[in-house]
Amino acid sequence: MSLNNNSNFQFFVSEPLRKNNLSVFFLSSEEKKTENYLCFSEALKKDLVSVNEVNERGSIRYLKLSNKSNQKILVLESELITGNALKQDRVVDRTTLISENTTVMLQVKCCEKKRWSPSVGNNLSVSDTLFFSKGRLDNSIDIYEKSKTDQYKIWDNISERLNDFKIKSFTGSTEEIYQKRKKDIEDLLLSFKPKFNSLGVAIAIGNRIISIDIFSDSNIFNIYFTRILRSVIIDSYTKKPYQNFICKKNVYKLLRQFEKSQKKLHKSPGGCLGEEIKFNNNQVVGSCLRYNDMMIHFSGFLKDNSDIPQFKSEVA
Numbered sequence: 001m002s003l004n005n006n007s008n009f010q011f012f013v014s015e016p017l018r019k020n021n022l023s024v025f026f027l028s029s030e031e032k033k034t035e036n037y038l039c040f041s042e043a044l045k046k047d048l049v050s051v052n053e054v055n056e057r058g059s060i061r062y063l064k065l066s067n068k069s070n071q072k073i074l075v076l077e078s079e080l081i082t083g084n085a086l087k088q089d090r091v092v093d094r095t096t097l098i099s100e101n102t103t104v105m106l107q108v109k110c111c112e113k114k115r116w117s118p119s120v121g122n123n124l125s126v127s128d129t130l131f132f133s134k135g136r137l138d139n140s141i142d143i144y145e146k147s148k149t150d151q152y153k154i155w156d157n158i159s160e161r162l163n164d165f166k167i168k169s170f171t172g173s174t175e176e177i178y179q180k181r182k183k184d185i186e187d188l189l190l191s192f193k194p195k196f197n198s199l200g201v202a203i204a205i206g207n208r209i210i211s212i213d214i215f216s217d218s219n220i221f222n223i224y225f226t227r228i229l230r231s232v233i234i235d236s237y238t239k240k241p242y243q244n245f246i247c248k249k250n251v252y253k254l255l256r257q258f259e260k261s262q263k264k265l266h267k268s269p270g271g272c273l274g275e276e277i278k279f280n281n282n283q284v285v286g287s288c289l290r291y292n293d294m295m296i297h298f299s300g301f302l303k304d305n306s307d308i309p310q311f312k313s314e315v316a
Contacts, residue, residue: 009255009298011200011214013248019191021236023244024229025251027200027214033294035217037097039224040075041126049073051081051106051124058087060110060151066103072273073098076224077287077299078136078231080111080127082175084120088112089173091131093139093149095289095297097273104271107148113155113172129178129185129230132161133203133210136231137301140287144264144280164238177234185233194225200298201225202254203232204246205239209254212286214298257284258300 012030016023043049048069054062063081067073075096082089090108098104111131130136135157139149161177162169169176178185194201199221200214213228215221261281268274274291279300286300 009214009259011255013202013251014195014198015248016204016244016246017192018244019188021206021239021244022188022192022233023204023246024192025202025204025248026195026198027202027212027251028195028198032197032218033216035220035294035296036071037074037217037220038069038071039220040073040079042223043067043069043073044124044126051086053087054105058116060088061108062105063090063108064103065098065106067098067101070100072100074220074296075106076130076227076297078131078139079227080129080131080174081108081124082112082127082173083124084117085122085124087117088115088171089175091135091154091174094143094276094287095299096268097289097291097296099271099273102271105269107269109149109151109154111154111158111174113158114169115171115173127175127178128227129234130227131174131231132157132177132234133232133301134235134304136211136299137285137304140285140299140301141303143287144278144285147266161234161238178230181234181237184237185230188233189226189229192229194222198222198225201228202251203229204244204250205232205236207245209246209250209302210235212251212254212258212298212300214295216294216296254284254300254302257281258286261286 011027014026016025050066052064054064077095079092089112091111093107142150167180197218202212203210258279261279264278266276274289277288279286288298289296
């Protein structure tokens, strides 16, 4: 999907699929494009990418990622990199597109507060879920305001969710939150199947839209959709169930809010492709990775502290 200078989000929004307190809307476009990218998890499974600590001492804020393939690799913001091949699990700061046969310093934060240990094996994987949606919102606000995520806020978000689910984690691991409710999450996931040629998704809990994610390629969207939805399902268990009144008109209005919001343009970090557009106003926040005038990935959120009423409001 193209993103012009006016940042127009020209999408068709589907009628919602509903289950429990969740509503899911799929976004599509007349403009079709197939990208020759590898998703991070796919590249890792095929041993086309390596991920290591930056040196023996390590750094909480960076991992060394080497693309060993002849294709670009897409790493999504909020992907969780787990395993004992690292000193601790990490969460990715921002969506990153990595060129062929290139090594970059990937910006990350810790999502396993109580572990900082030498590598004891070769176990390394990408989680089946993204960082939960409340954490994604907070990270997006911090990246807009400070150009980096807040490590202490990430730890606080994880501690809050561990307490919500009464999980005792020796290392303060985000992955344990998903594993604790995995069966329930996977059962609920079966109720939401992407529409043909969908490029994005808007997800609501109760009467509030939580997040919007949009990609340039429907195949890439299909790979990431279940991870995005799992991250919202985790947060949905902390909300009281009640009838949903959100409709697709609310999604269109939220997209217009991003069009009208303030925008900042930033170059991607060294060795990474594209440029980052950050969106913000008193109601919404988000970011988009753009490469060759194409929207590679957009993520947007309605702010928690927004004074918009949750129902029959201008947005959601």
